[in-house]
Amino acid sequence: MNSYRQKKFEYVTNKYQNRGRLLISCNDKPGIVAKVSQWLFEYKANIVESNQYSTSHTDGLFFMRIEFECPDFQKRYSELKESFHEVASSFKMDWQLQSASNRKKTAIFVSKEDHCLQELLWNYERGELYTDIAMVVSNHETMREFVESKGIPFHYIPVTKETKPEAEKAQLELLESNEIDFVILARYMQILSSDFVTRHPNRVMNIHHSFLPAFVGAKPYERAYERGVKLIGATAHYVTDELDQGPIVEQDIERVDHRDSIEELKRIGRSVEKSVLARGVKWHLEDRILVYGNKTIVFD
Amino acid sequence: MNSYRQKKFEYVTNKYQNRGRLLISCNDKPGIVAKVSQWLFEYKANIVESNQYSTSHTDGLFFMRIEFECPDFQKRYSELKESFHEVASSFKMDWQLQSASNRKKTAIFVSKEDHCLQELLWNYERGELYTDIAMVVSNHETMREFVESKGIPFHYIPVTKETKPEAEKAQLELLESNEIDFVILARYMQILSSDFVTRHPNRVMNIHHSFLPAFVGAKPYERAYERGVKLIGATAHYVTDELDQGPIVEQDIERVDHRDSIEELKRIGRSVEKSVLARGVKWHLEDRILVYGNKTIVFD
Amino acid sequence: MNSYRQKKFEYVTNKYQNRGRLLISCNDKPGIVAKVSQWLFEYKANIVESNQYSTSHTDGLFFMRIEFECPDFQKRYSELKESFHEVASSFKMDWQLQSASNRKKTAIFVSKEDHCLQELLWNYERGELYTDIAMVVSNHETMREFVESKGIPFHYIPVTKETKPEAEKAQLELLESNEIDFVILARYMQILSSDFVTRHPNRVMNIHHSFLPAFVGAKPYERAYERGVKLIGATAHYVTDELDQGPIVEQDIERVDHRDSIEELKRIGRSVEKSVLARGVKWHLEDRILVYGNKTIVFD
Amino acid sequence: MNSYRQKKFEYVTNKYQNRGRLLISCNDKPGIVAKVSQWLFEYKANIVESNQYSTSHTDGLFFMRIEFECPDFQKRYSELKESFHEVASSFKMDWQLQSASNRKKTAIFVSKEDHCLQELLWNYERGELYTDIAMVVSNHETMREFVESKGIPFHYIPVTKETKPEAEKAQLELLESNEIDFVILARYMQILSSDFVTRHPNRVMNIHHSFLPAFVGAKPYERAYERGVKLIGATAHYVTDELDQGPIVEQDIERVDHRDSIEELKRIGRSVEKSVLARGVKWHLEDRILVYGNKTIVFD
CATH class of the missing domain: 3.40.50.170 (Formyl transferase, N-terminal domain)
Structure with missing residues (x-):
């Protein structure tokens, strides 16, 4: 492996070991952000970047991408997924939880x-x-x-x-x-x-x-x-x-x-x-x- | 007439009273620029701006636009047109001679x-x-x-x-x-x-x-x-x-x-x-x- | 008043009568978004647009702008401000709550x-x-x-x-x-x-x-x-x-x-x-x- | 030599073997273009691309770049230079004559x-x-x-x-x-x-x-x-x-x-x-x- 890339990747892998990305899409309604951010807070996660977009009221779809830092993210990955599954169900979300350090x-x-x-x-x-x-x-x-x-x-x-x-x-x-x-x-x-x-x-x-x-x-x-x-x-x-x-x-x-x-x-x-x-x-x-x-x- | 425009137009009309524009298109061959610029020189015209473009050799077309200052341009306009007609004929040009001060x-x-x-x-x-x-x-x-x-x-x-x-x-x-x-x-x-x-x-x-x-x-x-x-x-x-x-x-x-x-x-x-x-x-x-x-x- | 503008403004004023804008800056720490969005949810507000930005970890500042739709926003404006004051205090926020229909x-x-x-x-x-x-x-x-x-x-x-x-x-x-x-x-x-x-x-x-x-x-x-x-x-x-x-x-x-x-x-x-x-x-x-x-x- | 480059360079060298570039700067006055293009015509050269620019009348400088195709350009290069020297002198030009096939x-x-x-x-x-x-x-x-x-x-x-x-x-x-x-x-x-x-x-x-x-x-x-x-x-x-x-x-x-x-x-x-x-x-x-x-x- 090219040594420059290797060093950079090691640096990123290390830096992002506790970083997760949550991608969400569902029908829009009040309380989604509250629920998701409350869930993150319970895991002591800090939101690093967050973007959301709602389509016009005719179809009312909601899209979100959150990048967050969560202590022991790797270790607790399965637990996080399982736990978020419940949040997701209540809003019928399509969602993914990614590890930012995965390539x-x-x-x-x-x-x-x-x-x-x-x-x-x-x-x-x-x-x-x-x-x-x-x-x-x-x-x-x-x-x-x-x-x-x-x-x-x-x-x-x-x-x-x-x-x-x-x-x-x-x-x-x-x-x-x-x-x-x-x-x-x-x-x-x-x-x-x-x-x-x-x-x-x-x-x-x-x-x-x-x-x-x-x-x-x-x-x-x-x-x-x-x-x-x-x-x-x-x-x-x-x-x-x-x-x-x-x-x-x-x-x-x-x-x-x-x-x-x-x-x-x-x-x-x-x-x-x-x-x-x-x-x-x-x-x-x-x-x-x-x-x-x-x-x-x-x-x- | 809006007085700002009026002043500007008078300025331009005056500044450009001896300015002509020659637009030419014809089949490309050597000597066109020489002939046209020689013709301009005979009328003591100074070329202010000149652009030309030749298409690829397959069709070989030549296009030119020349802006020039010529003493007594307005007075000699008919004479210039008549005289250029001969230059143009020898190359079978499509051409126009415009007065830059005309609106x-x-x-x-x-x-x-x-x-x-x-x-x-x-x-x-x-x-x-x-x-x-x-x-x-x-x-x-x-x-x-x-x-x-x-x-x-x-x-x-x-x-x-x-x-x-x-x-x-x-x-x-x-x-x-x-x-x-x-x-x-x-x-x-x-x-x-x-x-x-x-x-x-x-x-x-x-x-x-x-x-x-x-x-x-x-x-x-x-x-x-x-x-x-x-x-x-x-x-x-x-x-x-x-x-x-x-x-x-x-x-x-x-x-x-x-x-x-x-x-x-x-x-x-x-x-x-x-x-x-x-x-x-x-x-x-x-x-x-x-x-x-x-x-x-x-x-x- | 220009009638086109008048109509457009009336339309916007009407459309945005329940729309608020919250502008926040404070030191970054976990739980801010959770708290703010929970607060919005309690007022049955729907987040329409949300942007946030955190500076690097050296200074760790957090900035946020939320646009939301809240039933009876105008009527409850004072109540909302008073209530958000508490949320803001706990994070030592600089903040503003604006009505989107105000010009x-x-x-x-x-x-x-x-x-x-x-x-x-x-x-x-x-x-x-x-x-x-x-x-x-x-x-x-x-x-x-x-x-x-x-x-x-x-x-x-x-x-x-x-x-x-x-x-x-x-x-x-x-x-x-x-x-x-x-x-x-x-x-x-x-x-x-x-x-x-x-x-x-x-x-x-x-x-x-x-x-x-x-x-x-x-x-x-x-x-x-x-x-x-x-x-x-x-x-x-x-x-x-x-x-x-x-x-x-x-x-x-x-x-x-x-x-x-x-x-x-x-x-x-x-x-x-x-x-x-x-x-x-x-x-x-x-x-x-x-x-x-x-x-x-x-x-x- | 990289073979792709080699082929391309051979192609260009061959294509441009008769192509010259004339770069001129001097004080502006009528007749420059006529003289230069007449000179090119005498060598049966065809102008392929021509650009010129005159500064404002305060300093009145003239700049020109002409690309032309001239039969036997390489062979006659010295002759061309010598011959153009005379044209240039009469206008006190700074000038260069380049071969487009030279790298x-x-x-x-x-x-x-x-x-x-x-x-x-x-x-x-x-x-x-x-x-x-x-x-x-x-x-x-x-x-x-x-x-x-x-x-x-x-x-x-x-x-x-x-x-x-x-x-x-x-x-x-x-x-x-x-x-x-x-x-x-x-x-x-x-x-x-x-x-x-x-x-x-x-x-x-x-x-x-x-x-x-x-x-x-x-x-x-x-x-x-x-x-x-x-x-x-x-x-x-x-x-x-x-x-x-x-x-x-x-x-x-x-x-x-x-x-x-x-x-x-x-x-x-x-x-x-x-x-x-x-x-x-x-x-x-x-x-x-x-x-x-x-x-x-x-x-x-």
Whole structure:
């Protein structure tokens, strides 16, 4: 393991050993915050960060993310879960209790383009993405050397029209046997099957190289050029069954003008893509994204 | 006339009395700049600003905008045009020679929303839009008082499905009898007929309240909200026969998040819309926009 | 009163009649949120929006803003204050309980430049700044007609070196006799005395026409031009005793280049100034800004 | 040599073999463009890109950058220079004639922080920075392995207060013996001596980690945090004898808020620094920057 990352991770693991994260969604009604914070207080927990959001009164949904410090959090984790179960039941909550010192296990899927992968690994090596990148999967051998030089396993799984089902089976087996929590499509350029996607709801994040919903599908820069737009963008989103229609996590744009060729648009776009994806990934790893219908709530 | 604007316009008119603008497009080949600048030199003209752009070698088109100071420009205007005609012929140029001290005659079309109109008139009163706003046309009476208080004629032309042809006829007559050069749709919210549009190629500018080509057509903010985008935008474009498909002049965006209601999106959007439209209008008035296919070249 | 604003204000007043805002700052320790939310629950209040922030462990300060809906809020306001007093005492809180339907009374100070004033009044007339603008004060007569046309009292108080103390006395009397809560310096261009400022801590907001701390003091655009910067900015801040050193509320920038004259920088800057100030003012009116040392916490 | 870069460079070298760049500055007067373009025409050169800028009439300076395609450019290079010498004399021009296929020789100076170096080398490996990076010089060994893995020589020259003159001597010898054209300070964190700087006018580019002129000197993020700014920035500038006072090439900013610790400001800032520096370097390598007084003209 890269020693800089190692030190940083050890520092974070140690610093966050008593830190928990509670994610809640339920129907809105008075008393939720009182009940939850009272429960935290009973465990002598101190709230470090708290975000909440209620939708309009028509549907009246309530979402909350609380980060807290609780003495002996690790030791009492099961007890806390059990105890919170009762609080949750009375409000019919969907909820999760996460340990902030746990690292999610991540797999990155790439094709031949390396900019998003480079950005993720650079942030990873600096210890800024608190995760374990367990593997990189690709349908090309191009990135093997680079990935392996970082000490990360590289799996080459070629994909053709004919072998796609078989290839996906191999991918799914890799994900399962390695207990992967989070899949990042860092310009993977292949459409995943409905089966693959529905098995990992809100756990596969893609970077699309346009400002969605403009230029859904293939060749967005070519079409942006054709249309003569003055800004190009990128969109990080969770992958769903419908192409480029999943919940949007983050977007950004860069200014272009008439002098920029398609090649230039791609060059400028790469820089937007990589930073948009890196932001989205960071938020996911810190449990900052709640999905609601086809939208995201980002407690950044 | 507003006295601040009056003073500023007199200053500009005086300052620019010898200033000309040459706009050129033709097939690219060596010697164009040499010939044009030689021609300018013969008239003792000094180039103040010059922009050019050549498309890729596949089509090989050449575009140029030159601003120059020429002694006795006004007096020699006809002579200059005649003389340049020869230069132009040898390269088969499309070209225009404009006097920078001339003000285009502008009509603004509005509906009930006033933010774009306000921004334009505020810039106008400051003398920053060098034009004569000859009239405001609206299908509602809402803005009459405000417009007339600025000393600008207001024409109320109601439009219903049935009366549309008739209404357009009245509008066209107004434009013609007032020798209007430029029509600004400042949130007019009515679709102009093919006939109206084709009579004014690249002379009708619209502000669309989305980042085109996302959310073409009606209710873009509602659809942006539904889709859960993280940025909203606005697009100034010339109006063509196809709805929201004309050459894009300028675009910009503003960041939004999950907490923003449709009402908030509209509020934030108004601020983007008005500044995007004001920039596009300024460029048009300064002859900075060349249209090429369905794209614009903006020599800003 | 402008009828559009009137309708919007009536709507808001009605909608927010049961809405309160609690602003809290104190030393951080476990149980604060539990106690506060328990207290709200006892009054059957529903939390609509809640933000909190704790500084690092070195000083350990806690800040909170809660917006809540409480049945019979207006009627029970005194009771609520009295009751919360006890909660507050146990944590030694600085706190305020505001009624969201109350409008602060605002005075705008201007000199000759109108863009910030125009932006504020336009937002005011749309009902987007929920306040009562009780007066505009100026050391020039320039804006009288415009201000009075909006039905807002205009007070001309000329200021010279000699008459400054006297002028400030007149201003202070106006503010007091009208019970003004909030003073906006919308390009007022005069330095207020230490006495004036210390009487209104965090209640006087200024727009400075640079990206502070660059170009403190006079003629920032001239100095930005001289220095050859590639971005110009604006800063909204609370006014303190030290010139341009008060807590920063909001900042933004716009891109410029070598072709932009000082005149152009000013033109571009005006657009940044007015939107930065309008955002800062909106946040202040919604009690979204907490001041801590010489910094602001903006719960936007 | 990295094979991707090799291919791209071969492609560019081949594509640009007949491409020249003419950079001109002189006093403004009529006829310059005519003369220059006539001269180009005589050599059958086609202008590909042309930018010019005249300062205000007070000083009346003229700047121009022309990119052109000229048959047999390489072969006729000496002839062209000699011939243009005459044109230049008649206008008393400062000028350069560059071959666009020539690559400048670049040295990068770093300390321990790697983000700017990484960004430059990544762009370099993609062939997007058309230059030969002849060496990386550092006062620490930290980056040796990474730099050498890219096949770039790494020179460790430690610097202490006492050894500084000696260290600079060693650096200067390295630059001279390798005929370095361009020095990039990619977070080098050492102040160069007046002697070093004046030997390389407008050929040493630094990235300063603030939005200059705010936070000149050391620890800008700490001071930005202290001041409570809402935006942080970075500035690429040519190095002159006065610390952080050289001509500004490029600037950009990123939004921050009260929750961001100094550590977070640095993390966000790294991303701005690296992209600002990369843009500045690209412009320098393409001869797009002209220096005028203490300002830059960027023909981007």
